[in-house]
Amino acid sequence: MSKVIDGKAVAATVLEECRREVDSLKAKGVTPGLAVVLVGEDPASMVYVGSKVRTCGDLGIHSRKIELPTETTQEELLKVVAELNADPAIHGILVQSPPPEQIDEEEIVRALDPAKDVDGFHPENVAKLALEDPTGFVPCTPAGCMRLIKEAGIETSGANAVVIGRSMIVGKPMALLLMAKGSDATVTVAHSRSRDLPAICREADILVAAVGRPEMVKADWVKDGAVVIDVGINRVEDPSRKSGYRLTGDVAYEEVAPKCKAITPVPGGVGPMTIAMLMKNTIAAASRA
Numbered sequence: 439m440s441k442v443i444d445g446k447a448v449a450a451t452v453l454e455e456c457r458r459e460v461d462s463l464k465a466k467g468v469t470p471g472l473a474v475v476l477v478g479e480d481p482a483s484m485v486y487v488g489s490k491v492r493t494c495g496d497l498g499i500h501s502r503k504i505e506l507p508t509e510t511t512q513e514e515l516l517k518v519v520a521e522l523n524a525d526p527a528i529h530g531i532l533v534q535s536p537p538p539e540q541i542d543e544e545e546i547v548r549a550l551d552p553a554k555d556v557d558g559f560h561p562e563n564v565a566k567l568a569l570e571d572p573t574g575f576v577p578c579t580p581a582g583c584m585r586l587i588k589e590a591g592i593e594t595s596g597a598n599a600v601v602i603g604r605s606m607i608v609g610k611p612m613a614l615l616l617m618a619k620g621s622d623a624t625v626t627v628a629h630s631r632s633r634d635l636p637a638i639c640r641e642a643d644i645l646v647a648a649v650g651r652p653e654m655v656k657a658d659w660v661k662d663g664a665v666v667i668d669v670g671i672n673r674v675e676d677p678s679r680k681s682g683y684r685l686t687g688d689v690a691y692e693e694v695a696p697k698c699k700a701i702t703p704v705p706g707g708v709g710p711m712t713i714a715m716l717m718k719n720t721i722a723a724a725s726r727a
């Protein structure tokens with residue numbers, strides 16, 4: 439009964455929309471610009487930053503990759519943010535998370551010009567999401583999950599949605615989007631202190647897993663005919679791979695998929711949508727500027 443939701447294909451559709459929008463902005467003399475700031479050398483972050491910059495290139499979006507050493511101080515990073523805030527060629531700024539431990543990420547996010555905060559992490563954008571004010575930026579990963587749910591033809595109105603995870607990047611904004619007017623789901627948010635997580639999950643018509651624990655969600659946690667959105671991106675050791683690792687989600691895909699109406703795979707599910715929605719936000723920032 440299971441239908442695999444192809445995140446790569448939906449992302450390709452979104453990127454086609456983006457390409458048209460970039461062309462029409464360029465015809466008006468505006469080239470959207472994105473700055474991606476990476477502090478340190480975390481290998482996973484380097485992969486993500488690389489694919490963000492590559493996607494910009496594919497669409498004709500101007501991009502600037504700023505790679506700073508691991509020892510970068512808070513003051514140095516604040517100075518980079520201030521320069522990008524003032525740069526008219528840059529419409530979107532993303533500071534890759536997580537930064538090294540000496541960096542106070544919250545202060546960095548507050549220093550961003552909210553009109554350039556294409557991650558949607560600045561308090562002004564968080565408030566606009568809660569207020570359902572469409573002039574803000576919605577965080578890319580939950581925005582991508584909503585688009586996947588829509589493209590798969592899943593009805594959210596009146597559905598029981600369970601979100602596992604309450605981070606500011608994924609879980610909390612995902613819950614806000616599902617409960618917003620127009621989506622109209624009944625939302626439960628679970629986290630590490632939740633009692634009897636399997637029982638909570640079994641109530642879900644739509645289950646979103648954003649935890650960071652490989653294959654935590656088992657088949658007996660999932661109701662027959664549920665829709666499962668797996669946000670987790672976990673590297674697990676796999677000696678049979680050349681790289682020595684493989685990616686897996688927060689859901690035990692092999693055993694869960696047969697029970698689902700629809701499910702996203704990892705890789706090829708939510709991940710590509712995150713990058714596509716980042717492009718959308720960057721284009722929106724440029725057209726508002």
Ligand SMILES: NC(=O)C1=CN([C@@H]2O[C@H](COP(=O)(O)OP(=O)(O)OC[C@H]3O[C@@H](n4cnc5c(N)ncnc54)[C@H](OP(=O)(O)O)[C@@H]3O)[C@@H](O)[C@H]2O)C=CC1
Nearest residue numbers: 579603604605608629630648649650669670671708709712
């Ligand atoms: N596909 C994509 O584009 C993206 C994928 N990700 C992936 O999504 C996952 C989550 O990311 P993120 O939200 O940033 O992670 P965080 O670590 O910030 O948040 C994890 C959440 O899961 C909860 N949690 C942890 N352990 C358990 C448990 N045993 N039972 C129930 N809840 C638990 C935590 O609870 P508590 O609050 O109580 O600590 C927390 O709310 C990761 O795998 C990450 O790699 C993230 C961003 C983008």
Ligand SMILES: Nc1nc(=O)c2c([nH]1)NC[C@@H]1CN(c3ccc(C(=O)N[C@@H](CCC(=O)O)C(=O)O)cc3)C=[N+]21
Nearest residue numbers: 485486532533534535536557671705706707709710712
């Ligand atoms: N400021 C900030 N903004 C972010 O949006 C942000 C961040 N920090 N820190 C880390 C997380 C993670 N994230 C991903 C983006 C793309 C894939 C992605 O494209 N994944 C591919 C596979 C990629 C691979 O092979 O490694 C897939 O799932 O198919 C995954 C994860 C963005 N994040």
